[in-house]
Amino acid sequence: MTRHLPLLLLAAFNAVVLLYFVLVNAFYLGTSLIAFRVLRRYAHRLKSLDVEELIATAGAPPITLIATAFNESATCVESVRSLLTLSYSDFEILVVNDGSTDDTLARLTAAFELAPAPRAPTATLPTRPVRGAYRSRRHPNLWVLDKENGRKADALNAGLNHCRTPLFCAIDSDSLLEREALTRVVRPFLEDSSVVAVGGIIRVANGCTVQAGMVTDVRLPRNWLARFQVVEYLRAFLAGRMGWSAIHGMLIISGAFGLFRRSTVVEAGGYAHDTVGEDMELVVRLHRYCRDHRIPCKIEFIPDPVAWTQVPESLRDLGRQRDRWQRGLAEVLFRHRRLLLNPRFGVLGLLAFPYFFFLEMLGAAVEVAGYVAFAAAVALHQANEPYVLAFLMLAFVLGIALSIAAVGLEELGFRRYRRVRDLLAMFGLAVIEGIGYRQLNTFWRARGLVSVLRGKKGWGQMTRQSFAAAAP
Amino acid sequence: MSPRLGDTLAAINLATVALLVAALLFAATTLLLRLRNARKAARWRRVEAAWTPLLVEVLAGDRPPEELAARVAPADVLLFADFLLRFARRLRGAERGLLLRLARPCLPAVARRLASRNPERRARAVQTLALLGPETYGAELVRALDDRAPLVAMVAARALAAGRDPGHGAAVLAHLGRFGEWSPRYLASMLAGMGPEAGPALVDLLADSAAAPRLRAVAGDTLRLLKDLAAPGVAAAVLRAGQAAGAATDRELAASCLRLVAALGRPEHLESVRPLLASADDVIRAAATQALAQLAAGDAADTAALARAASDPSPWVALEGARGLRRLGALAALDALAASGGPGALVARQVRWEAAA
Numbered sequence: 166m167t168r169h170l171p172l173l174l175l176a177a178f179n180a181v182v183l184l185y186f187v188l189v190n191a192f193y194l195g196t197s198l199i200a201f202r203v204l205r206r207y208a209h210r211l212k213s214l215d216v217e218e219l220i221a222t223a224g225a226p227p228i229t230l231i232a233t234a235f236n237e238s239a240t241c242v243e244s245v246r247s248l249l250t251l252s253y254s255d256f257e258i259l260v261v262n263d264g265s266t267d268d269t270l271a272r273l274t275a276a277f278e279l280a281p282a283p284r285a286p287t288a289t290l291p292t293r294p295v296r297g298a299y300r301s302r303r304h305p306n307l308w309v310l311d312k313e314n315g316r317k318a319d320a321l322n323a324g325l326n327h328c329r330t331p332l333f334c335a336i337d338s339d340s341l342l343e344r345e346a347l348t349r350v351v352r353p354f355l356e357d358s359s360v361v362a363v364g365g366i367i368r369v370a371n372g373c374t375v376q377a378g379m380v381t382d383v384r385l386p387r388n389w390l391a392r393f394q395v396v397e398y399l400r401a402f403l404a405g406r407m408g409w410s411a412i413h414g415m416l417i418i419s420g421a422f423g424l425f426r427r428s429t430v431v432e433a434g435g436y437a438h439d440t441v442g443e444d445m446e447l448v449v450r451l452h453r454y455c456r457d458h459r460i461p462c463k464i465e466f467i468p469d470p471v472a473w474t475q476v477p478e479s480l481r482d483l484g485r486q487r488d489r490w491q492r493g494l495a496e497v498l499f500r501h502r503r504l505l506l507n508p509r510f511g512v513l514g515l516l517a518f519p520y521f522f523f524l525e526m527l528g529a530a531v532e533v534a535g536y537v538a539f540a541a542a543v544a545l546h547q548a549n550e551p552y553v554l555a556f557l558m559l560a561f562v563l564g565i566a567l568s569i570a571a572v573g574l575e576e577l578g579f580r581r582y583r584r585v586r587d588l589l590a591m592f593g594l595a596v597i598e599g600i601g602y603r604q605l606n607t608f609w610r611a612r613g614l615v616s617v618l619r620g621k622k623g624w625g626q627m628t629r630q631s632f633a634a635a636a637p
Numbered sequence: 638m639s640p641r642l643g644d645t646l647a648a649i650n651l652a653t654v655a656l657l658v659a660a661l662l663f664a665a666t667t668l669l670l671r672l673r674n675a676r677k678a679a680r681w682r683r684v685e686a687a688w689t690p691l692l693v694e695v696l697a698g699d700r701p702p703e704e705l706a707a708r709v710a711p712a713d714v715l716l717f718a719d720f721l722l723r724f725a726r727r728l729r730g731a732e733r734g735l736l737l738r739l740a741r742p743c744l745p746a747v748a749r750r751l752a753s754r755n756p757e758r759r760a761r762a763v764q765t766l767a768l769l770g771p772e773t774y775g776a777e778l779v780r781a782l783d784d785r786a787p788l789v790a791m792v793a794a795r796a797l798a799a800g801r802d803p804g805h806g807a808a809v810l811a812h813l814g815r816f817g818e819w820s821p822r823y824l825a826s827m828l829a830g831m832g833p834e835a836g837p838a839l840v841d842l843l844a845d846s847a848a849a850p851r852l853r854a855v856a857g858d859t860l861r862l863l864k865d866l867a868a869p870g871v872a873a874a875v876l877r878a879g880q881a882a883g884a885a886t887d888r889e890l891a892a893s894c895l896r897l898v899a900a901l902g903r904p905e906h907l908e909s910v911r912p913l914l915a916s917a918d919d920v921i922r923a924a925a926t927q928a929l930a931q932l933a934a935g936d937a938a939d940t941a942a943l944a945r946a947a948s949d950p951s952p953w954v955a956l957e958g959a960r961g962l963r964r965l966g967a968l969a970a971l972d973a974l975a976a977s978g979g980p981g982a983l984v985a986r987q988v989r990w991e992a993a994a
Contacts, residue, residue: 169936209757209786226822256640282994283986287952390847554651562653568661573667580674588671 175542182535183556189524190563191524196408197570204403204578207468226332226354227255228347228424231324233236233317234260234338237248240278244338245450249304253347257306260338261324264293264314273309275632277301284308287329290322290435298327314419316637317420318436318443323436328427335511337421337445339379341370341473350424350470361426361451364418366402368581369395371478380473383581385590388478393602396594398476400571403468405577408467416452416491418464420444422472427461440500449501452513468578484609491546491613492621529610536604561599569597644921679778688720695739696798702739709743711940718743718765724749740769751777754785763789767796773853779805782812790815798830806831810838821851821889836865843894844871846878850887857893861900876909887922895924899931907939909934916943919951926954930961944970948981955981959988 228249234241239258248258263268273279279299293315301307310324321335332354336342346365353360372386386392409415420443433454436443447463455462477483498505498521505522507514542548572591575581582588692710693890694700709717721740728736747769750762763781766774781793794812795807809831816824828835842848842856852873860868872894879891895913898906910932913925932938943965946958961979962971968989975985 206757209755209761226820283983283990285952285956285984285987287956307734317853357818358820359818550651552646555646555653559649559653559656562660566656566663569660569663569667572664573670575669576667576674580671585671588667592667595660 168427170486171250171374171545175538175547178534178538179634182531182626183283184526184558185531185535186560187573189528190567192227192520192524193404193567197404197567197574198402198408198413199320199366200407200574201570201577203407204468207475208578211469212381217368220437225254225348226351227330228253228351229257229259229328229330229333229427230336230347231321231328231333232258232260232336233320233324234265234269234339235263235314235320236267236269237264238265238269238327240339241269241320242272243375243378244341245273245277245307245343249307250344250378251342251347252344253351255330256347257330258304259327260307260309261319261320262309262311262318263316263323264275264312270309270311274394277309278303278595279309284310284327284377284591286326288431288435290326290431292319292323292326295323295327317439318438318440320630321443322435322438325427325431326545328571331403331605332424333427333430334422335420335473336426336472339475340367340421341375341380341426342422343471346470346472347424348421350422350467353463353465353467354424357463360463360465361429361460362418362448362464364406364464365399365472366406366413366466366468366470367421367474369476370473371400371476373473375473381555383583385582385587386478390480390483391476391478392590392594392596394476394483396568396571398590399575399591400568403568404571406466406550409517410464412512412516413463414512415464415466416447416449416513416517416521418448418466419472421474422470429455440493440496441489442497445493446497447499449497449504452510453501453504480605483603484612486615487606487609488613490525491610492520492617494521495496495526495614495617497565498526502532525615529607529613532607533611548559550559564599564603565595575578650767673802677876681716681775684716685720690718692720692724692739696728696735696806701970702735702791706739706742706818714743714746718747718769722765722768736888737769741773744770744774748774748777752783756784759786760782760789760792763796765793767793769802771796771800775800775802781806782808782815787815787818791819794865795827795830798827800832801832801834803834806835807838810835810842813842813855814849817849817851821855821858821893823956824855825862828855828859833863833865836860836863836867839863840865840868840871843868845877850890852891854887854889857890860894861897864901866901869898869900869906872897873902873906873909876913880909880912888918891921892924895928899924899928902928902932904932904934911942913945919953921950922946923951923953923957926957930957930964933961935967938989940965940970943967944974947971947985948979950980952984955984956988959984963988963992 186245232244232248245260260273262273277300278493282298282300284298293313294310295310297311298466299309299311308327310323310327312320315323325333332351332352334347350363352364353363369391371381371388371391372384373380374382374384385395405416423444430447433447433450437446437450440446451464452462454460457592477486498518501518502515502522504510504518506519509521510518539548539553542553569592572588572595576588582591687708688705691700691705692701695702695705720741721736721743723965724736725733746765747762747765750758753759753762759781767778771778778793778797782790782797784793790812794809794816797809809828813824828839839860840855843853843860845853857868857872875894876891876898891913895910898910905938907929910925912929913921914929916922925941929939930943933943940962943958943961944967946954949958949963951954959971959974962968970986971989974981976982976991
């Protein structure tokens with residue numbers, strides 16, 4: 166019996182891996198199918214609702230764009246210029262300089278003629294001290310808040326404390342919003358008063374031509390890591406979030422671009438300081454807060470308001486980013502584990518949360534352990550080679566099918582990549598990302614879990630380039 | 638290999654082949670989609686290039702509309718309606734009349750889409766008919782208010798409200814309950830499109846204690862946008878009725894009435910406002926302070942009330958209080974507050990700075 170124990174354990178583990186594999190892919194397929202249906206209807210819906218007219222009729226609800234900046238000297242001026250070109254009738258830009266140690270504030274001051282101006286807070290979320298507020302002489306709707314460093318959540322809360330509009334849009338200062346992004350993202354708030362947050366799609370700016378703060382020509386990047394991320398982002402946003410949103414299971418709105426109802430976020434306590442996943446944490450807490458206080462709450466994703474962002478082009482930066490994402494995910498899911506399989510939270514508690522908990526968070530560990538077990542089985546001559554090879558081939562082909570489906574969703578809804586060459590390249594990427602890139606990602610995610618267990622905090626350094634420099 | 642393992646292996650291989658075929662199908666479908674989209678775009682460019690110069694000549698009066706209509710192939714009728722729709726919002730007067738004449742032959746095909754099972758398609762049809770055939774298809778638009786899809790009903794309501802036909806306006810108001818989920822701000826703007834003629838009906842709705850408070854609040858905001866001078870008296874009465882009943886007035890309704898009184902009211906309406914300066918609800922207190930700031934004549938009691946409000950723990954109330962002090966010219970009180978270093982000091986400095994800026 167003792168002699169057979171390792172083999173029994175190996176068999177049991179195989180069953181776990183198989184179950185994980187079936188479940189995770191069933192979810193991917195499910196959300197992709199739902200997204201397909203929703204995207205088709207969404208395109209028709211946009212035709213029947215002239216959004217510009219809707220906004221003109223409604224009187225655009227004022228929006229504050231809160232952009233945090235920490236040592237963003239290379240990109241801050243360009244990003245703010247891009248924000249100033251947004252096509253929306255009533256918006257304010259609030260850049261929060263989170264104690265930058267470089268010349269971010271000086272650059273902003275010079276570029277936009279900032280001058281000190283009193284600005285009283287409208288809320289009292291705890292933050293590091295605000296040193297001063299500045300308003301642009303050239304652009305009256307541009308404000309800069311200078312504060313002591315407290316990390317991103319703290320900076321966002323400082324922005325929230327000084328937000329005067331019913332809606333605020335949290336964005337990364339290294340992201341570029343499309344001109345119509347606000348007009349589009351505000352629509353769900355007009356159609357339904359119970360909407361408290363809406364997320365938009367994030368696309369990869371690497372390789373695109375950026376002129377005057379706007380993406381004018383969409384191309385695939387030359388860098389291979391960035392190319393893989395293009396397909397990965399399409400899969401995550403168009404197939405993933407679109408599907409989850411359709412069944413009211415949205416747990417994440419990317420920190421790079423999301424529109425929120427200010428009062429609800431302030432009442433819920435603002436952004437959490439003690440996690441690197443503050444964007445996801447806020448969304449999960451909003452769900453909980455609204456449920457606990459019996460406030461009608463809808464959190465949605467709509468695919469056409471676009472924010473363009475630079476993705477990492479080096480293994481080191483990408484590894485750090487994925488490590489941080491995984492840490493954030495784990496921290497948030499552990500903190501809010503009360504939702505896990507909790508029927509009070511409906512789809513969220515019974516489907517979305519368990520999916521993220523068991524498959525997105527623990528899945529990385531299962532996958533890595535699967536690779537190790539496979540290696541062990543081969544070493545112990547216990548691997549049934551035809552079976553293992555068939556299983557690996559199945560996983561590989563399924564990955565290809567899901568990625569190509571995501572490219573198809575992009576073509577169905579948006580067709581941003583106009584060149585046939587780019588489309589074909591994305592098919593190619595869907596095939597080769599399964600050889601190496603996915604495994605690397607799994608490794609980084611598993612490392613992120615280890616980092617959580619070791620109590621690692623912090624964001625890690627990222628290399629930033631100006632958008633002009635990033636263009637081909 | 639055991640037969641069981643052999644079966645599993647066969648099943649996995651079968652699934653792999655099926656997925657491979659699915660992946661190839663996805664890729665082929667994507668390429669076909671690209672091809673179809675490219676063709677659609679090319680077709681659109683072609684007809685647009687053919688129709689645009691003719692339309693310009695028709696609108697300039699150089700060609701009869703029928704000449705352009707005759708050039709539209711039966712298969713392109715819906716495309717032509719889409720083409721005209723793009724101009725419909727921009728044209729006025731005689732040019733718009735010509736456009737509607739041009740559109741007339743296409744509209745039966747569009748109207749048939751009202752029977753589509755797809756709600757988005759029905760909504761699109763309602764929008765097209767509202768812009769290109771509002772007089773001929775008014776009955777269809779009114780019927781669309783009862784469409785099972787809220788989107789279709791809302792598109793119809795918006796079109797009918799913008800049409801300024803009193804009969805249609807009454808129909809929209811009768812269906813207002815269907816749009817309870819939409820943003821009150823949006824609903825008020827939409828109803829304001831009906832014009833001042835809708836005032837009496839909206840005043841009735843505002844005064845109707847049996848109606849949903851949310852809808853009454855929308856009526857209040859609409860009346861404010863319409864600058865209906867009969868409305869502030871009703872709003873003040875609604876506020877008084879709430880106070881007399883001793884029950885808390887619905888927050889949205891009270892705030893809407895206070896905004897209405899602030900915008901259009903007279904000093905005698907302040908009696909219904911003052912008790913709400915002590916409301917426990919920040920939103921109501923801020924709206925009441927705003928109303929007081931707008932209507933107060935500057936007597937000592939009102940100035941003192943605004944000064945108290947300027948030090949309110951709620952920043953929104955404090956801001957309204959400080960702005961009220963500025964409006965009344967109580968700059969010394971504002972400066973004293975700014976120099977106090979206490980609560981409201983920064984708000985007072987901001988308001989002073991706003992005045993200077």
